[in-house]
Amino acid sequence: MGRPRTPLLDRERITTTALQLVDEHGDFSVPQIAKRLGAQTGSVYHHVDGRDGIVELLRERVASAIDPGTLDVTPWDAALEAWAHSYLAAFAAHPRTIPLLMASPVRAPRVLEQYERAVTLLVDAGFALVDVMPLISALENLVLGSALDLAAPATMWVVTESTPTPRLAEALAAAGEGRANEAFEVGLKALMNHARALRPAG
Amino acid sequence: MGRPRTPLLDRERITTTALQLVDEHGDFSVPQIAKRLGAQTGSVYHHVDGRDGIVELLRERVASAIDPGTLDVTPWDAALEAWAHSYLAAFAAHPRTIPLLMASPVRAPRVLEQYERAVTLLVDAGFALVDVMPLISALENLVLGSALDLAAPATMWVVTESTPTPRLAEALAAAGEGRANEAFEVGLKALMNHARALRPAG
DNA sequence: ACCTGAACACCGTTCAAGT
DNA sequence: ACCTGAACACCGTTCAAGT
Numbered sequence: 169m170g171r172p173r174t175p176l177l178d179r180e181r182i183t184t185t186a187l188q189l190v191d192e193h194g195d196f197s198v199p200q201i202a203k204r205l206g207a208q209t210g211s212v213y214h215h216v217d218g219r220d221g222i223v224e225l226l227r228e229r230v231a232s233a234i235d236p237g238t239l240d241v242t243p244w245d246a247a248l249e250a251w252a253h254s255y256l257a258a259f260a261a262h263p264r265t266i267p268l269l270m271a272s273p274v275r276a277p278r279v280l281e282q283y284e285r286a287v288t289l290l291v292d293a294g295f296a297l298v299d300v301m302p303l304i305s306a307l308e309n310l311v312l313g314s315a316l317d318l319a320a321p322a323t324m325w326v327v328t329e330s331t332p333t334p335r336l337a338e339a340l341a342a343a344g345e346g347r348a349n350e351a352f353e354v355g356l357k358a359l360m361n362h363a364r365a366l367r368p369a370g
Numbered sequence: 371m372g373r374p375r376t377p378l379l380d381r382e383r384i385t386t387t388a389l390q391l392v393d394e395h396g397d398f399s400v401p402q403i404a405k406r407l408g409a410q411t412g413s414v415y416h417h418v419d420g421r422d423g424i425v426e427l428l429r430e431r432v433a434s435a436i437d438p439g440t441l442d443v444t445p446w447d448a449a450l451e452a453w454a455h456s457y458l459a460a461f462a463a464h465p466r467t468i469p470l471l472m473a474s475p476v477r478a479p480r481v482l483e484q485y486e487r488a489v490t491l492l493v494d495a496g497f498a499l500v501d502v503m504p505l506i507s508a509l510e511n512l513v514l515g516s517a518l519d520l521a522a523p524a525t526m527w528v529v530t531e532s533t534p535t536p537r538l539a540e541a542l543a544a545a546g547e548g549r550a551n552e553a554f555e556v557g558l559k560a561l562m563n564h565a566r567a568l569r570p571a572g
Numbered sequence: 573a574c575c576t577g578a579a580c581a582c583c584g585t586t587c588a589a590g591t
Numbered sequence: 592a593c594c595t596g597a598a599c600a601c602c603g604t605t606c607a608a609g610t
């Protein structure tokens with residue numbers, strides 16, 4: 169065989185296929201990607217730095233949906249809130265990537281750039297340097313936790329008859345479909361109030 | 371061969387070994403567990419409901435370190451704060467289980483019981499039923515996100531020279547070792563203030 | 573440069589067979 | 592009841608070989 173006239177594989181197509189697999193099955197494998205693209209398993213390794221490299225490509229792809237313009241909004245608190253909403257929307261679109269991405273450290277340059285800009289925003293707003301990362305980390309925790317929560321609202325809580333949890337069942341029913349979204353808004357509002365109180369008067 | 375005079379395997383030992391493997395390598399496999407316990411891979415399946423069953427046993431084991439007594443503290447906000455701290459400590463002791471546990475829904479009865487009690491606490495404190503689950507979910511997101519963040523404080527942010535992120539590097543340095551812990555306390559304080567403001571005057 | 577095809581050490585799971 | 596040993600379909604990764 170050897171080399172085809174038109175390439176079967178590239179990083180773009182590999183990433184798209186991996187994302188489709190994760191959206192459908194919650195996971196991906198290199199052979200599965202190769203099969204869908206009509207290539208051999210080994211061929212994938214010519215374009216990508218192994219399985220971990222594909223995970224990093226997924227992180228970039230998902231994070232690319234975060235609107236960087238949100239961080240230019242004024243005042244600073246509106247910017248942070250808009251960023252959080254855009255961040256949530258990006259991951260909520262592909263929530264099953266989250267457990268995958270959480271297992272490995274952030275190396276993707278574009279993701280690091282977003283954090284660089286968020287740090288700049290808060291420093292320029294007058295926050296003490298010591299307070300900046302805890303705030304951003306708390307925001308990140310809130311966003312990722314909420315996105316994951318949004319993933320499987322019906323199945324995340326298996327309230328079986330074998331274990332009687334009537335109050336939990338009631339509270340879940342009362343909260344309804346919007347529970348995970350509500351939890352995000354509650355956490356965001358709480359964090360923003362805290363941030364505003366923390367900021368030195370400027 | 372056949373059956374030994376004294377059993378090689380039981381759920382207790384399987385869980386302990388799986389937890390050790392996850393603590394060490396971030397993951398486990400059924401053959402690895404069998405090998406450490408001196409048994410054959412297939413034998414594990416006589417005690418446990420497959421790999422997913424072991425994951426559920428891990429959830430129970432880790433969550434068993436949460437002190438249920440915290441939910442009896444008065445007043446209600448001190449109880450919720452104590453619970454959150456105990457919850458964080460339990461998962462921070464085995465942070466690498468978190469990505470594993472997040473991929474599957476909560477079925478463990480003991481974990482569901484904890485939530486049942488937390489719901490009861492907030493209902494008795496006078497919260498509207500609609501507000502209870504969003505609050506608890508926000509708290510859970512905060513705890514799990516923070517525990518994960520505590521897992522690999524040095525490696526979670528790979529600030530390479532190839533991608534210049536000087537402000538991020540400064541902010542990380544300023545926050546220091548306690549960054550993830552600070553992020554948790556920031557988020558918790560914010561959420562508790564919000565909860566107190568939300569509660570109908572009683 | 574890009575892909576094949578085969579190899580290797582590893583998975584999760586099942587099941588007849590032994591004591 | 593508890594374990595072995597073998598089987599099956601699947602992984603991730605490497606690499607000589609082809610065009």
